[in-house]
Amino acid sequence: MKYRTDSAEKTRSIAAALAATLDGRSPHPLVIGLDGDLGSGKTTFIQGFARAIGIKRRLLSPTFLLMRSYPIPKPLARYGRLYHLDAYRFKRAEETESVALKDVLRDPRNIVIIEWAGNIKSVLPRDAIRMKFEHGRHEHERYIEVKMK
Ligand SMILES: Nc1ncnc2c1ncn2[C@@H]1O[C@H](COP(=O)(O)OP(=O)(O)O)[C@@H](O)[C@H]1O
Numbered sequence: 001m002k003y004r005t006d007s008a009e010k011t012r013s014i015a016a017a018l019a020a021t022l023d024g025r026s027p028h029p030l031v032i033g034l035d036g037d038l039g040s041g042k043t044t045f046i047q048g049f050a051r052a053i054g055i056k057r058r059l060l061s062p063t064f065l066l067m068r069s070y071p072i073p074k075p076l077a078r079y080g081r082l083y084h085l086d087a088y089r090f091k092r093a094e095e096t097e098s099v100a101l102k103d104v105l106r107d108p109r110n111i112v113i114i115e116w117a118g119n120i121k122s123v124l125p126r127d128a129i130r131m132k133f134e135h136g137r138h139e140h141e142r143y144i145e146v147k148m149k
């Protein structure tokens, strides 16, 4: 499935639509891996996702902290916490040990959204949703491709 968006707001609403499909039936944490160039809209997408599930705090880019987490105010299905990880500076999957990602990926109550997920492919669960972000030709044009297993 590939979406075209022509504004940051449209990108946030695509994220909200995806969030609305969550049913929490899988026994695993929900993991969404995002890839795409700088400025292609990954963080904007996560902001839309967070807002859609009721997180009111402004979602900052975690580039320097690497991972941030937010309680989900009205737990959605069984999900209670959103983790936002930016793997831009990870060169190898082992480096994720510094943020205890493996523990986060073991708890089925977590939603884990990872920017630059391709950098840490080997720690992603097999049922992770993968999304590819691309710039289009126009200033605000972006393409978002969703690959679900
Ligand atoms: N269609 C669009 N979707 C998402 N962001 C857009 C779009 N058009 C313009 N933008 C702008 O592009 C930038 C995307 O930045 P960001 O979401 O931080 O990207 P990334 O996390 O992929 O580096 C923001 O400044 C946003 O306002």
Ligand SMILES: [Mg+2]
Pocket (backbone or CB within 6 Å): 042, 043, 061, 115
């Ligand atoms: Mg970003």
